[in-house]
Amino acid sequence: MPNHPRQLFIFTDGEVKNTKEVLDLVKHHAHSHRCFSFGIGEGASTALITGMAREGSGHAQFITGTDRMQAKVMQSLRFALQPAVVNISVDWTLPDGITVDALSPPINVLFPGQRSLIYAQLKGESSGGSEGTVTVKYSLKDQPVTNQLHFCLKPTEETGLAVHYLAARTLIRSLEQQERLSGSDLFGIRKSIMDKMICFRNRIMKLSVQAGVSSVYTAFIAINKESRQIVKGPLLQRRVPAYWSLRIPNRPSLRGGGPGSDCESEEEHCRGSAGKSRVKSTSRLGKRRWSHKLDLLLQLVSLQKASGCWDLDATLADVFWEDGG
Template identity: 35%
Template sequence: MLRNIRNPEQYVPLKRVNIAAIIRSFAADVCITQVFRNDETTPIEAVYCFPIEKQAAIYAFVARIDDREIVAQLKEKKVAQREYNEALQQGHGAYLLEQDEKSQDNFIINVGALPAGKECHIIISYVSELDLVENGTKIRFVIPTTIAPRYNPDQGGIISPADTSSNSISHPIQVDLSQQDFYVITFAQQNTHLDRDILLDVELDEKRSNTIIAVESGAIMASFTPSEEDCQRAINNTEITNEFIFVVDCSGSMDGENKIGLAAQAILLFLKSLPINCHFNIVRFGSQHQTLFKDITAVYNEKNTQKAEQLVKNMNADLGGTELLLPLQWLEKNPPVQGRARQIFLLTDGEISNVNEVLDLCRTMATSTRIFSFGLGFSPSRSLVKGLARATNGRFVFIPPHTSVDVHVGEQLQKALQPCITNVQVKWHLGNVTMTSVPMKTPPVYVNDRLIVYALMADKSTLFDHNSSVKLKTEKHRLGKAKVARIPGVDNSGTIARLAAKALILELQHAKLPS
């Protein structure tokens, strides 16, 4: 969306979009070209809001007008802003790409003075990790094409050989199977309306190893997906009491698209499925927050369940604004007692501005609390919904309107009750090379979910022989192993190295947060 800064209600027409992506293992390298045209009679200063996943890393930004080409340089933020403003004052074209401070899944591109009658070509290249979905059976590739609305699922797909299918749940596609080592996937229609996110699911082989690696010169990505048997061998069967706290968004924005109805359906299903001897509570929030029980939690019994069901059946989107920080601060000040683990189920459309502040608070709660977040409606904040889950080792799911919540509730509750493998040790066998293992401290990993680790070489030209391998283990148990010898070819695109660098930056940022 390209907007005239001086007239925010005026939009610069987007004439064409071209999207090209290469997917290898859990990594995607994406190049998006957008063509805008100033149909006005005077030059305008324009800004474009570009949606992108938080774990993605933009590595190239090029702007072209006629025969002029501007290639972005990475600079400290204040320096970049000053130089951009100076260029505008001198009448030059200027371009600025920066991350939105309030919502880290948006980047703001100031494309500067766009002359009358001229086209502006914006080319953005980025890499991103891909999520594992549907209980570990599929990899999902997402390109968020719009801020709002997000998408209205529309089935379309084609079956590929070798028990692997590529399925777009947002746009009809066609698959070219003629190449030996890869598939080429294109839109089935020549002119496709990008009025919703592009979603592409790739089904994994049922007989795959639990450890898969992708290799390029100077970097390796390894993904580990434990089975239930892997987890049973590795965990310590310590009995612990769970407490479940439902934090539900009842702000005015939840009224549309039946979002408050989806939230109510989900909570009612949870209330019928909680384990015996647990404790629970319901927290409604908007401009203020209200709790079902005065105590932090109450025992899960018939009397309290009936009270909760009555509250949920009469629940409305009537609490004004969306102040998620307040109920989370209340929970942070009242941590679970010794011997209990807290599982928070958050149901929201994610329309808040202070995403980073909320995420920072939740990271301080991660030792005792996990958040399982539900993004409801067409346009939830991906950075909030995904960020809350990742910051607390929980899980997330997005539920569009007019869909059933049953499967999602079952999966989230199952994951909340699952033990996890902690303190996974990563052992790289790469010869005598200087390298960095990322992350330096591995997060917990769950059944049918995946842990991604990287080896990043100091010398980018480093090559690996067929004896190179990675092993994952706990203190007492071997978990998985993969060898470079099984990789058919080595890629030199730099995708894995860029993802490793971004993962390292995020880890260092989180380590600096106050505890």
């Protein structure tokens, strides 16, 4: 019915041989329905699950291991019952001589509580303006919305490479997905399909090596600098302590005094051998307690999920129990 799109929930637990045909069918009917896909188990096709959600302006979920299906289905159901951001477009306004290449795949839909990152590469050199503008347009509840962001084209002195790595990773994942879609229908292999897959593979490997970001065709190896030989052996986990430069209020200095320390105000503790012994003992105790606090903090950080939240389970409760003790 018009203005009442169909909400389609699809569950699959295995490989599908005609992925491209399925995605084309979903895209053809995208004006009348939204597709929410669920991949059950390790054998579900990633290209199929994510592709149906992308072409059908829905949401993809993967249910593996001990995941509970009910929670993920309810999340998708909440998305289906609420208005979503659609008709998303990104436009760039740049000075003459500057071009832009989009590294992220286009965004079809965003549901309440979701966010998305867009990576793009600016090329060239401008002899005129030093500012660019990116305009994001979308529709929410049939109302058009426009947001603009102005940014400076001059790089800072210390930008680092973190964003470059993330952008390269996004482009690699996009190329990997395109390769899977190109090779999804291998019944009666055609030369054009194989040539396209080889082209994708070469681009992925070249970008992975240049950016230092792993892919399905590359991996990191360790090389001994002295012997120039590859280090072989099983992977081992090593816990590297973090050294923070923090001052603990209301505690003696770890160096046993000095301007501004607690020992300076307590003259009876800083004078004589007995006073020095007491200061040293208190400092060691404070150092051990602070080391314990750091261990608990690292445990808390390791339990945090990528979305920024924590699972309310026994492991998290143990961390707070030890902290309170």
